Amino acid sequence: MQIDGKHWTGSRITGLEGQAPPPEQRPRRRWWLWLLVGFFFAIVAAFAGVFAYGWHLGHRPANAQAGIVIKDDKGKPIAPEKLAATNAKLEKKMAALAPKGQYIVIDTANNRVYLRDGDRTLREMVASCGSGNVLVDPVGGRTWTFDTPRGQFQVKSKVNNPVWIKPDWAFIEEGEPIPRDPRQRADANVMGDYALGIGNGYFLHGTLYKRLLGRNVSHGCVRLGDEDLEFLFKTATLGTKVIIY
């Protein structure tokens, strides 16, 4: 008798009696293996189907792109041949918004100040910008966050030998009582030789803590080293744009 390519003799079958099932029944036992394989392929096919359907959904062209009609200022559709000219006009209008002449760029993340003219960087300076810390007045509950403001500003004032008029937070931070006499708020020794005001009480000024230049330690103002401050003070004019990010 031939089963699974092996030759079985009557004596061998007789010898296995009571210990193993007859060899004729062995192939029938593999049904679970085929079920397992089928189940595996079904799972793979299901995963592939889900993935393919999801992929299809995620890679359809956007509906919002269809049927776009570009219109001019008067609401009339622009002919294709005029679109290139319209784009050039828009680019020109945008270029007109850019700052004219030199401007100052302040990178608060890296504590750098740049003097730029168009796309050219004329000078890079190390600074100290806002610490981002929070101060809460234990008595009045007022809160201050010491961030350097971001956005576009301009030089509004230029001061020689500036005197710092200490605000309330400066006393609260030191645990000192807030003075009633305004003269006790004046401190002539902390802002360096020059200050450039950009509005809302924020200045670009000097510092006593030169070893901390390059770190975020200020209360929101931008601190500079003596040489850089003098250069910037002499270069920037009232109205010079200051871009802070």
Next chain:
Amino acid sequence: MRVLSTILLVFLLWVPVAAADEFAELTQTNRLLQAEYELAKSQKLYFIFDLQASEIFYRVSGITVAKLPILSLRSWGRPADGIAYTLTKRTARKEPEREKIAIPDGKEEAKPATPPPPPKPGEAPKAPELQALEIADMPTEYTLQLDDGTLLTVRSTLSEKADFKEKLRYYYDKYSWFFTRSLISISHHRQGTSYNEMLLTLPEREARMLYWSFQEGGRCLVHWP
């Protein structure tokens, strides 16, 4: 004769297709320029995610003040072009926290500050410990959610110091991304919405810089790939 007629036919078919492509490109440029012009007029900082050029531009009044490189990009979905988006939410595994300044007790006598010991020969001086929120405190893995629901997921390259757990998570995220996005897309489709996500890989410092600068309420434009 047959060859000539074939060339003529191909040419006649090619010309309108090329013209349509050119017009589509000009239309897209026009929409982006119009949207950017509106942002530039506001005189506020805005961001351009130029996914075609693999760069992120910081702009004010139409001029670029900084740019960050995108090392790699994966996109899922395709939102409309030429729309100025607003950042509505930033989500990070570990959000940076601002420190609250401890106010000294006025009654205590001020202790004289002791200078730090000088560094040993050949050793770089240590940066002073500061109570401040600095760029190093910013996360390198986070998600920026735009006002139409589009997600910009930012990841940084795997650091050499990453431990086994971090490496496992990194590779799991990397290889399961497409499959999980498929499932999310189906789920969104059942709810009648579309799912759009961009996965941007940036160098570590640049990833931190973007989190630092792009804050809730910030505006941006995306040049989709």
